[in-house]
Amino acid sequence: MSKLYSGAEIVFKCMEDQNVDHIFGYPGGAVLPIYDELQNFKSIKHVLVRHEQGAGHAAEGYARSSGKPGVILVTSGPGATNVVTALTDAYMDSIPLVCISGQVPTHLIGTDAFQECDTTGITRPCTKHNWLVKDINDLAETIHKAFEVATTGRPGPVLVDIPKDIQFQKTKYKKPKKEKKLNGKSHNHFNQNSIDQLIDLMSKSSKPIFYTGGGVINSGPRASELLRELVYATGFPITSTLQGLGSFPGDDNQFLGMLGMHGTYEANNAMHDCDLMINIGARFDDRITGKIDEFSPNSKKVHIDIDPSSINKNVKVDLAIVGDVKTVLSSTLKSLKQKKSKFLKSNKQKTSKWWEKIQKWRSVRSLDYIGSEETIKPQYAIERLYELTKDKDSYITTEVGQHQMWAAQHYKFNKPNRWMTSGGLGTMGYGLPAAVGVQVAHPKKLVIDIAGEASVLMTIQEMSTAVQYNLPIKIFILNNQYMGMVRQWQELLHDKNYSESYTAALPDFVKLAEAYNCVGIRAKTPEELDDKIIEMLNTDRPVIFDCMVDKVENCFPMIPSGKPHNQMILGPKDQENKKITGKGKSLV
Amino acid sequence: MPNSKSAYSFSNKKEKFDTHIIVVWVDNEAGVLARVVGLFSGRGYNIESLAVAQVDEKLKISRITIVTTGTPQVVNQIKLQLRKLVPVHKVADFKREDKAVIFKEMALFKIVGPNNKLEGALKACKKYNPVLLDKTKKSNVIQITALRREIDKMSKDLKKFGLVSVSRTGAVAMTRGADIFK
Numbered sequence: 001m002s003k004l005y006s007g008a009e010i011v012f013k014c015m016e017d018q019n020v021d022h023i024f025g026y027p028g029g030a031v032l033p034i035y036d037e038l039q040n041f042k043s044i045k046h047v048l049v050r051h052e053q054g055a056g057h058a059a060e061g062y063a064r065s066s067g068k069p070g071v072i073l074v075t076s077g078p079g080a081t082n083v084v085t086a087l088t089d090a091y092m093d094s095i096p097l098v099c100i101s102g103q104v105p106t107h108l109i110g111t112d113a114f115q116e117c118d119t120t121g122i123t124r125p126c127t128k129h130n131w132l133v134k135d136i137n138d139l140a141e142t143i144h145k146a147f148e149v150a151t152t153g154r155p156g157p158v159l160v161d162i163p164k165d166i167q168f169q170k171t172k173y174k175k176p177k178k179e180k181k182l183n184g185k186s187h188n189h190f191n192q193n194s195i196d197q198l199i200d201l202m203s204k205s206s207k208p209i210f211y212t213g214g215g216v217i218n219s220g221p222r223a224s225e226l227l228r229e230l231v232y233a234t235g236f237p238i239t240s241t242l243q244g245l246g247s248f249p250g251d252d253n254q255f256l257g258m259l260g261m262h263g264t265y266e267a268n269n270a271m272h273d274c275d276l277m278i279n280i281g282a283r284f285d286d287r288i289t290g291k292i293d294e295f296s297p298n299s300k301k302v303h304i305d306i307d308p309s310s311i312n313k314n315v316k317v318d319l320a321i322v323g324d325v326k327t328v329l330s331s332t333l334k335s336l337k338q339k340k341s342k343f344l345k346s347n348k349q350k351t352s353k354w355w356e357k358i359q360k361w362r363s364v365r366s367l368d369y370i371g372s373e374e375t376i377k378p379q380y381a382i383e384r385l386y387e388l389t390k391d392k393d394s395y396i397t398t399e400v401g402q403h404q405m406w407a408a409q410h411y412k413f414n415k416p417n418r419w420m421t422s423g424g425l426g427t428m429g430y431g432l433p434a435a436v437g438v439q440v441a442h443p444k445k446l447v448i449d450i451a452g453e454a455s456v457l458m459t460i461q462e463m464s465t466a467v468q469y470n471l472p473i474k475i476f477i478l479n480n481q482y483m484g485m486v487r488q489w490q491e492l493l494h495d496k497n498y499s500e501s502y503t504a505a506l507p508d509f510v511k512l513a514e515a516y517n518c519v520g521i522r523a524k525t526p527e528e529l530d531d532k533i534i535e536m537l538n539t540d541r542p543v544i545f546d547c548m549v550d551k552v553e554n555c556f557p558m559i560p561s562g563k564p565h566n567q568m569i570l571g572p573k574d575q576e577n578k579k580i581t582g583k584g585k586s587l588v
Numbered sequence: 589m590p591n592s593k594s595a596y597s598f599s600n601k602k603e604k605f606d607t608h609i610i611v612v613w614v615d616n617e618a619g620v621l622a623r624v625v626g627l628f629s630g631r632g633y634n635i636e637s638l639a640v641a642q643v644d645e646k647l648k649i650s651r652i653t654i655v656t657t658g659t660p661q662v663v664n665q666i667k668l669q670l671r672k673l674v675p676v677h678k679v680a681d682f683k684r685e686d687k688a689v690i691f692k693e694m695a696l697f698k699i700v701g702p703n704n705k706l707e708g709a710l711k712a713c714k715k716y717n718p719v720l721l722d723k724t725k726k727s728n729v730i731q732i733t734a735l736r737r738e739i740d741k742m743s744k745d746l747k748k749f750g751l752v753s754v755s756r757t758g759a760v761a762m763t764r765g766a767d768i769f770k
Binding site for chain 1: 618619622623626630661664665668669671672673674
């Protein structure tokens with residue numbers, strides 16, 4: 001007879017077989033049996049966070065930077081509800097997470113027991129799937145299935161809720177099934193005909209553009225390589241969403257920069273005027289499309305996505321290819337080489353006018369800003385940070401707001417999995433714990449959270465985690481004392497009524513760093529900025545960098561609410577001429 | 589749920605709404621109905637009626653029949669989103685006008701009154717295969733199976749005969765002929 005294991009042991013045996021090496025968690029009454037077993041599984045390292053939301057975002061950072069699923073362990077009730085924001089964030093941005101939560105013993109479920117909540121009920125709309133394990137014999141199979149659901153198809157978070165009595169009960173352990181049965185949820189069944197159509201469209205187009213997104217990153221590093229190959233082979237321009245940054249080199253001439261609400265002038269105008277749009281792993285999100293009925297009116301649209309429900313959701317497309325980016329790109333390249341081996345040559349002439357037009361848009365230099373010698377402009381701070389770190393293969397996380405957009409605009413990424421930011425949900429407080437997760441996955445690399453002072457205060461407690469595990473993350477705060485993006489919208493839409501967007505009693509971030517037993521650095525002038533950044537980079541400990549920037553700088557260029565791509569506000573001067581009125585005011 | 593999902597679009601055009609019957613085969617496990625119904629409420633889709641029961645005891649498969657309204661784009665989204673749910677095996681969809689499909693609802697009517705009214709009520713139901721399930725001196729319980737609008741009409745018409753209570757199911761559907769739902 002084979003050995004019997006307790007539910008708690010089975011949790012870790014499953015993790016061993018799923019190659020988990022780090023979990024992020026916080027103990028509590030309903031998971032104590034699992035924590036009791038932790039010491040017996042040496043290959044699995046536990047990172048103790050300071051709040052369960054931090055565990056969730058750390059697991060996200062870990063997952064996005066490593067390509068492996070992030071694993072979270074939390075207790076029942078408040079432990080589970082605290083992780084809901086991170087699960088929703090991961091659901092929106094398609095990040096594979098496996099969350100194990102404790103639950104009150106089965107006989108107490110439904111009695112409003114201490115620290116009981118309907119965890120599977122609460123997390124049902126923000127996970128790909130979740131399970132309440134009521135029978136010990138289902139436990140191993142369920143956990144293996146959870147990893148499979150999280151990582152196959154369009155990735156996303158899952159949750160397994162385990163009552164405390166199940167953690168004590170004993171049964172045999174079941175290994176994961178070798179053969180992966182996908183219950184029809186993985187979609188990779190495109191046919192050669194679609195690929196031929198795509199190539200046909202590409203060879204006919206004179207104003208093409210690639211519009212790529214997070215799906216390229218999620219498909220693995222190989223997808224980014226193939227994308228580069230395809231973009232070079234075609235000579236087409238390429239733009240990327242916020243989530244897709246890094247899949248194509250940010251400093252390449254064919255790259256037009258990010259598109260969307262705070263995208264570049266050339267990227268948005270090219271999207272508007274193109275005759276062929278090839279969407280690879282993006283989802284026509286409202287930050288991207290602007291006014292939907294005037295979105296790229298004259299183009300044929302191709303959509304490559306692994307999720308069939310993304311097709312025709314917001315924008316109707318002419319050719320849909322449902323499949324994994326990596327597989328689709330590799331088929332496309334193969335066919336392209338066979339059928340049109342001289343594609344680039346034959347195409348150069350055809351697209352030359354298009355490139356001229358793009359160069360004209362480029363010459364507007366939409367990311368330029370008015371510099372200053374007295375105050376640090378936030379864009380300047382990011383530019384300097386980029387220049388001083390670009391040779392270091394650094395990993396960047398962000399919070400949410402103006403600083404996030406400036407980082408996306410001014411920091412150039414050359415590799416996938418180097419850029420971790422909360423896009424879909426827009427979670428302030430994401431970046432610091434995400435940086436913790438990234439540093440856990442890459443102990444030797446430089447990890448920087450480009451932060452705003454308002455966002456970072458939402459999860460600042462995780463500095464304590466960073467110090468405990470000697471994770472030398474750098475928190476680079478663009479401190480303007482305002483919730484900058486809120487202030488900007490109030491300026492543009494609400495007659496400068498800055499209602500509650502100023503933080504009157506901010507902590508002294510340098511002293512705060514000292515209180516956490518890490519290093520605080522402050523920069524006040526452009527003159528001292530470089531030296532201070534170098535000081536930060538030379539510090540092998542966690543750093544909070546308080547970069548005092550211009551308080552009222554706005555993030556431009558910007559597609560104002562309710563406007564299409566070709567009506568951008570380019571800068572402060574433009575702002576007066578293009579006032580947002582009427583229906584545009586009611587949009588988010 | 590008339591508005592588009594994009595915060596950026598105002599629905600200027602009034603798109604045509606169709607009534608669709610969506611049939612979903614799911615694993616009969618805890619919470620599965622909540623997943624399906626939650627998807628509808630969470631994404632702002634409409635449910636006109638709902639019928640659900642296990643149809644395969646061995647495989648533990650339940651069949652859910654949902655009547656919904658929406659533009660073609662919304663109905664397409666409903667199907668695609670349903671297919672993403674892990675316990676969902678199969679989704680079929682057809683328009684209410686579809687001649688190849690039968691769909692029926694059942695209703696129970698309780699009539700209280702003197703004998704002539706009870707008789708009158710039974711007579712009024714004649715077109716819809718009435719079954720007298722319970723009879724006392726003062727009351728009747730009548731079962732009919734019919735289309736939604738027919739039951740709507742009967743619920744009104746029977747008032748004058750002393751209708752005191754109505755209980756009705758959601759629609760269930762079946763294809764005509766030898767074909768089955770694909």
